[in-house]
Amino acid sequence: MRVGIPRSLLYYKYLPFWKTFLASVGLEVETSPMTNRKILADGVKVAENELCVPVKAFYGHCLALRDRVDALFVPRVVSMEERAYTCPKFLGLPDMIAAVAERLGLPPLLTPHLNQREKPSEFKWQLINFARDEFGIDRLDAVAALESAKLAQRQFQDGLAGGRTPLDLLPQSRLNRPRRRKAAGPSKRIGLLGHPYNIYDGYITQNLIARLEEIGAELVVPEMTDHHALMNAATDVPKQLYWTYEKEIMGAINLWTEKRQVDGVIYVLAFACGPDSLIQVLIEHRARTYNVPLMSLTIDEHSGEAGLVTRIEAFTDMLMRKRREHGNVEAVA
Ligand code: SF4
Structure with missing residues (x-):
């Protein structure tokens, strides 16, 4: 059986885990291509x-896989860790896709229900039951697949902690390589905040990362910091955050500003994203308090390239001026 994993949403965080798990239970795994004009337009x-652009892109990726696979992998991810939730869109994703599946001629959906909020140990049983119910895999084989998947995910995360980004580690993820060499002189250390499926999807962010690299920016992303360190740093907010991704974003800006690890921060947020709009205020407050320049980029399916380049260049020029006037940031710990 050939299973398709759409290249959107949790793909950018958990592809190594899912691909290894599904392959280990004997399935062929196919991923959709990078987002392009047609995929986004179809979605x-x-x-x-009123949906956000990454969810719209997810529909397009399902369509891109339609004629190439026997089933689509669309998990219902309620929670990825104790006492936290994912965005409600992740909870409803299988229902949203199922609602259009027949009309669009999509293959059957595989929709394991994954919820670690109350008891993280339940995750193991949720996967074992999924493998048994869908593919008739016995418990020992499912446990072996789970262990292989965990190992693949750990290797991926070690690569991120070592300073690489998902673009470097996931297959065929880069839309473009930087076209120019790094600018001479001191580089600008820029913290790039946002959901991984936004900042690493080169098409929906107009190739933001390659553009920043072209102008000599040294990028710092939340994935380079250990998840637990981000979670601890995220507690420094007036009210507890419920969403894992938002905690990571908040933890990252708290660490970067407190330790003066970046010259400036670019925050990529999706239009119509509820969680993003809630923490945007907290991020702006934090940046102001620590006097760290912040640029927020709101993206949707209409975002244009020309304005983006001008804004990035103006922002990085301003960072260089500020650096000359006030000195360097500290080395990243
Ligand atoms: S967190 Fe925001 S951008 Fe992500 S799926 Fe939910 S609404 Fe969309």
């Missing part, structure tokens, strides 16, 4: 208008 056509 926009069928998705509800």
Whole structure:
């Protein structure tokens, strides 16, 4: 059986885990190509208008896999860790795709229900039951697949902790390589904040990362810091955050500003994203308090390239001026 994993949403965080798990239980795994004009346009056509752009792209990726696989992998991820939730869109994703599946001629959906909020140990049983119910895999084989998947994910995370980004580690993820060499002189250390499926999807962010590299920016992303360190740093907010991704984003800016690890921060947020709009205020407050320049970039399916380049260049020029006037940031710990 050939299973398709859409290249969107949790792909950028958990592909090594899912790909290894599904392959280890004997399935062929296929991923959709990088987001392109057609994939996004197809997704926009069928998705509800008020959805955020990465979810619209997810529809397009399902369509891109339609004729190439026997089933689509669309898990219902309620929670990825204790006392935290994912965004409600992740909870409803299998229902949203199922609602259009027949009309679009999509293959059957595989929708394991994954919830670690109350008891992280339940995750193991949720996967064992999924493998048994869907593919008739016995418990020992499912446990072996789970262990292989964990190992693959750990290797991926070690690579991130070593300073690489998902673009370097996931297969065929880069839309473009930087076209120019790094600028001469001191580089600008820029913290790039946002959901991984936004900042690493080169098409929906207009190739933001390659553009920053072209102008000599040294990028710092939340994935380079240990998850637990991010979670601890995220507690420094007036009210507890419920969403894992938002905690990571908040933890990252708290660490970067407190330790003066970056010259400036670019925060990429999706139009119509509830969690993003809630923490945007907290991020702006934090940056102001620590006097760290912040640029927020709101993206949707209409985002244009020209304005983005001008804004990035103006922002990085301002960072260089500020650095000359006030001195360097500390080395990243
Ligand atoms: S967190 Fe925001 S960007 Fe991500 S899926 Fe939810 S609404 Fe969309």
